Amino acid sequence: MLDVILSQAVNGLVLGFLYVLIAVGLSIIFGLLGVVNFAHGSFFALGAFFAVSLYQYFGWAAVLLSPVLVGAIGMAVEVTLIRRLYDKEPLLSLIMTFALALLIEALIRLVWGGAGVPFSGPRFLAGFVEYGPILMTKYRLFVLLTTIGLLFALWAFFAFTPFGRILRAGSRDAEMVGLLGINLPWVLTWVFGLGCMLAGAAGLLAAPLWTVNPTMAAGAIMPAFVIVTIGGLGSYGGAIIAGLLVGVVTALTIQFKPEASAAAMYVLMAVILLIRPRGLLGERWERFE
Amino acid sequence: MIIRKPGLIATRRTALLGAAALAGTAAASRLGMPYIANAAAAEPIKIGLILAKTGQIVDQAEYLANGTFLALEQAGNKVLDRPVEIIWLDEPSPQVAQQNAQKLIEENKVTALIGGALSSNCLAISSVAKRMKVPYVANNAAAREITGKDCSRYTFRLQPPVPVQARALAPYIMGYGKRWYFMTAGYAFGQDILHTFTDLLKQAGGTVVGQDEVPLNTSDYSSYILKIRQAKPDLVLGGVSAQDLSTFLKQWNELGMRGKIPFAEIAVGDTDIWSVGPEAATGIFTSLWWYNNPNNSPEDKAFAAAYLKKHGKPAADKAWMGWFAMRSLLGGIELAKSTDPEKIVDGLENWKVMAGDVAMGYRKFDHQMMMRTLVVETKANITDKWDYFDVKAALPEKVADLPAVFGSQEEVGCHM
Numbered sequence: 024m025l026d027v028i029l030s031q032a033v034n035g036l037v038l039g040f041l042y043v044l045i046a047v048g049l050s051i052i053f054g055l056l057g058v059v060n061f062a063h064g065s066f067f068a069l070g071a072f073f074a075v076s077l078y079q080y081f082g083w084a085a086v087l088l089s090p091v092l093v094g095a096i097g098m099a100v101e102v103t104l105i106r107r108l109y110d111k112e113p114l115l116s117l118i119m120t121f122a123l124a125l126l127i128e129a130l131i132r133l134v135w136g137g138a139g140v141p142f143s144g145p146r147f148l149a150g151f152v153e154y155g156p157i158l159m160t161k162y163r164l165f166v167l168l169t170t171i172g173l174l175f176a177l178w179a180f181f182a183f184t185p186f187g188r189i190l191r192a193g194s195r196d197a198e199m200v201g202l203l204g205i206n207l208p209w210v211l212t213w214v215f216g217l218g219c220m221l222a223g224a225a226g227l228l229a230a231p232l233w234t235v236n237p238t239m240a241a242g243a244i245m246p247a248f249v250i251v252t253i254g255g256l257g258s259y260g261g262a263i264i265a266g267l268l269v270g271v272v273t274a275l276t277i278q279f280k281p282e283a284s285a286a287a288m289y290v291l292m293a294v295i296l297l298i299r300p301r302g303l304l305g306e307r308w309e310r311f312e
Numbered sequence: 313m314i315i316r317k318p319g320l321i322a323t324r325r326t327a328l329l330g331a332a333a334l335a336g337t338a339a340a341s342r343l344g345m346p347y348i349a350n351a352a353a354a355e356p357i358k359i360g361l362i363l364a365k366t367g368q369i370v371d372q373a374e375y376l377a378n379g380t381f382l383a384l385e386q387a388g389n390k391v392l393d394r395p396v397e398i399i400w401l402d403e404p405s406p407q408v409a410q411q412n413a414q415k416l417i418e419e420n421k422v423t424a425l426i427g428g429a430l431s432s433n434c435l436a437i438s439s440v441a442k443r444m445k446v447p448y449v450a451n452n453a454a455a456r457e458i459t460g461k462d463c464s465r466y467t468f469r470l471q472p473p474v475p476v477q478a479r480a481l482a483p484y485i486m487g488y489g490k491r492w493y494f495m496t497a498g499y500a501f502g503q504d505i506l507h508t509f510t511d512l513l514k515q516a517g518g519t520v521v522g523q524d525e526v527p528l529n530t531s532d533y534s535s536y537i538l539k540i541r542q543a544k545p546d547l548v549l550g551g552v553s554a555q556d557l558s559t560f561l562k563q564w565n566e567l568g569m570r571g572k573i574p575f576a577e578i579a580v581g582d583t584d585i586w587s588v589g590p591e592a593a594t595g596i597f598t599s600l601w602w603y604n605n606p607n608n609s610p611e612d613k614a615f616a617a618a619y620l621k622k623h624g625k626p627a628a629d630k631a632w633m634g635w636f637a638m639r640s641l642l643g644g645i646e647l648a649k650s651t652d653p654e655k656i657v658d659g660l661e662n663w664k665v666m667a668g669d670v671a672m673g674y675r676k677f678d679h680q681m682m683m684r685t686l687v688v689e690t691k692a693n694i695t696d697k698w699d700y701f702d703v704k705a706a707l708p709e710k711v712a713d714l715p716a717v718f719g720s721q722e723e724v725g726c727h728m
Contacts, residue, residue: 027542030538030542031535031538034534034535034538035535037534038532038534038535128366136374137370137371137373137374138371138374138375138583138586138587139371139555139558139583139584139586139587140587141586141587141588141589141590141592142589143562143589143591143592144566150568151567151568158538158541158567160566160567160568162566163534163566231562231566232532232562232563232566233531233532233559233562234555234558234559234562234587234588235587236370236371236555236558236587237370238366238367238370238555239531241367241529242529242531243531273535274535277524277535277536277539278535278538278539281524281525281526281536281539282498282524282525282527284526284527284530284535285527285528285530
């Protein structure tokens with residue numbers, strides 16, 4: 024039995040890391056911009072579709088451009104739409120980004136068609152690694168390591184670069200940062216682009232695992248919201264812990280009570296919110312109180 | 313002479329021209345009567361199409377819709393010499409499918425309904441069609457209740473129900489061994505597969521070594537696949553549909569299970585397999601139609617050619633199902649010679665086309681389309697990006713066995 028639990032837990036952890044990557048972008052956008060981005064799943068889907076097309080036309084190396092393209096689209100969206108919502112009530116940003124999600128899905132359908140697009144990972148990542156009861160495919164191991172690398176780079180970026188410090192300061196007191204002579208609107212554009220780029224990177228990594236189709240956003244956005252809520256809105260570390268928790272709890276529920284697996288993460292969220300309404304690492308933020 | 317009145321200036325010539333015009337209009341009125349009658353006759357016949365525009369069945373729905381529209385085009389966009397107007401609404405859930413069916417009938421005044429890509433949605437639409445007495449052709453749903461205990465005088469169904477397809481597939485897959493693992497979706501279609509195949513397996517002396525109910529829209533099956541791996545069954549019997557099946561097969565291959573444990577399922581959609589890709593696709597399935605089946609009828613071959621010409625890619629089975637269901641509806645209306653719902657129901661009951669030695673048509677007591685089921689197997693090496701299947705059999709072999717395969721009235725439990 025221990026073997027079974029260990030095997031499922033490790034599998035859940037790997038799945039959790041993919042969820043974390045999706046959720047971190049959402050968390051950053053909410054934490055720094057105060058916008059609940061309903062279109063985050065659509066940027067994830069765009070990342071997968073761009074990867075498919077870039078691979079078809081230019082080969083494997085070109086797929087790395089996919090998150091960059093998604094980030095650029097995110098920046099364009101921020102400048103044209105999101106920017107107008109910062110000083111408005113939160114409901115408006117919800118409605119706007121929900122409409123944006125529908126628009127992006129319709130555009131994907133228009134460009135790539137309604138049916139799923141076949142896509143597999145590179146051949147050198149085919150096959151799997153077995154260690155006792157643990158079975159892990161090389162591709163999932165690659166996803167795990169890439170996600171850890173990206174999260175570490177992101178943490179270093181926020182913690183040690185001047186740009187990261189401006190972002191963190193701007194999220195707490197935008198007026199003061201502006202008074203210091205920093206062009207904050209431009210910084211916020213970059214933040215939104217960064218969040219979308221992370222969604223695009225998750226879409227790229229998920230493309231060989233999931234079915235690449237216009238509705239794949241739905242499979243990403245719900246776990247992402249649950250993880251951000253469990254971790255604490257806007258908390259980077261909270262999102263990581265919550266993502267791993269969701270992955271492991273879902274995997275273990277599949278092992279012991281498969282028919283309840285879809286509900287497992289919501290039950291987890293309900294329990295955590297009952298105990299700690301701000302989420303695991305949620306802080307008291309003046310601007311959201 | 314000029315007639316002057318306040319606000320009116322007209323020459324005698326103008327007045328004469330006006331009088332002539334009036335006389336002309338009066339004369340034309342008798343000639344015009346047929347024109348007016350034609351105008352009434354040209355009022356469009358509206359058909360309500362309920363197919364997914366979003367959600368997990370959207371891949372299949374796109375092909376169902378393409379086939380539906382192609383059938384209409386081939387009929388010259390007309391039925392009973394009147395233009396046909398299709399009003400297409402979504403089916404994101406059974407509740408919304410039901411509301412949309414009601415809206416189409418009450419607000420749009422449709423003559424008939426067609427669609428319902430998922431069994432749960434189909435049952436919801438069927439209940440509205442029954443209550444409001446409007447003919448409804450279900451082009452994709454496979455749950456047995458539709459022409460079983462929840463059957464209705466107004467509902468006609470194309471896809472053979474789960475037990476029929478199960479009886480066709482079971483003898484083939486028993487050859488792989490009798491220790492099966494079930495992985496079925498937690499809604500009508502999946503539950504029907506689970507119960508039907510479990511009965512067939514137990515009758516054959518087999519055992520169920522595992523059984524998982526999978527939520528709709530599951531994006532990661534790796535934990536389920538690990539369980540299957542632990543159970544070491546002879547065969548995995550699937551009951552997940554559309555993009556869920558594609559995702560499962562993709563991850564089945566990723567975890568190295570392709571070729572190790574056979575996978576089988578009924579009522580697969582070609583699009584589900586095409587989206588998996590040639591490297592990962594695997595399985596033994598039942599299907600209603602395959603574009604590259606050498607035994608297709610001349611009409612089916614003409615449809616496949618027309619579809620390829622119009623869309624630039626082969627017709628999926630769902631395109632054929634959309635096409636055939638619409639063809640039957642238009643045929644039923646033509647036979648009815650009227651838009652009266654009761655007469656259309658009679659027309660649909662009497663509509664028949666020959667496919668080889670089978671007279672395909674809706675059976676009177678349950679409104680189930682009588683046809684053969686194909687057993688197809690994924691090719692070991694797929695070299696063409698569309699040509700994935702080899703047709704292994706068309707069952708039952710003898711036409712005389714069709715009524716028994718589809719079950720008697722007592723067996724299906726339909727009492728209209």
